[in-house]
Amino acid sequence: MRLADVTARMTRTSFLRFSLMLAAASALALAGLARLDASPHISLRDIAATPWRALLPHVFAGLLAAWLAAARLHDMNRRGWGALLAFPLAAGLALPGIAAAPFGTIAAILWLTLLVSPATIGPNRFGPDPRGWQSQAQFDRQAELLAEQTKLAMLGRRGLRYYR
Numbered sequence: 624m625r626l627a628d629v630t631a632r633m634t635r636t637s638f639l640r641f642s643l644m645l646a647a648a649s650a651l652a653l654a655g656l657a658r659l660d661a662s663p664h665i666s667l668r669d670i671a672a673t674p675w676r677a678l679l680p681h682v683f684a685g686l687l688a689a690w691l692a693a694a695r696l697h698d699m700n701r702r703g704w705g706a707l708l709a710f711p712l713a714a715g716l717a718l719p720g721i722a723a724a725p726f727g728t729i730a731a732i733l734w735l736t737l738l739v740s741p742a743t744i745g746p747n748r749f750g751p752d753p754r755g756w757q758s759q760a761q762f763d764r765q766a767e768l769l770a771e772q773t774k775l776a777m778l779g780r781r782g783l784r785y786y787r
Contacts, residue, residue, distance in 0.1 A: 633694035634753050635738060642734065645687050652680035685710045692733075697749035698742040708733065 633641075689710065693703030712733075715726025745758040756762050 631694055632698040632742075632747075632749055632751075632753050633691070634698065634742065635695075637753070638691060638695045639738060641691055642738075645684060645691065649680065649684045652684075685712075688712075692737060695737045695740075697747075698753070699740055700743040700747040700749070 686709075689706040692706035692709055696703045696705055709730075712726050712730040715723060742754075743752070744762045745752050745756050
């Protein structure tokens, strides 16, 4: 996965790995803001008085989330414009208290949908398959071979039980 390429495809495993890293980085950024609030010299209200400082972690997380979502959508052979939903969701998560709950729920549902949705097998208009499949036919042949090997292995085990 080329990190700077916004037209690249991303597997589910890479998507999960980068999502967890993004969540950890966001949690650390928010913990840093909360720590600043505990400081006797700087309060969170002072930071909120300059909105760019308070919203900077959310904007950065929104950009990274949009990039991740676009790469995952490309792997499903869909355009990445749907990833722009990350911005209103990130802005909604910046709301205080319970007001952020609906945005978090919607974001979690969309993120899980991206995580479990199947990818296009083989190359598509966004590039080659990151898993290495050359075509759907190659994938189908490999699946048939694997199913046949599994069947033979299971028959072999059953046969041993019957002959003991």
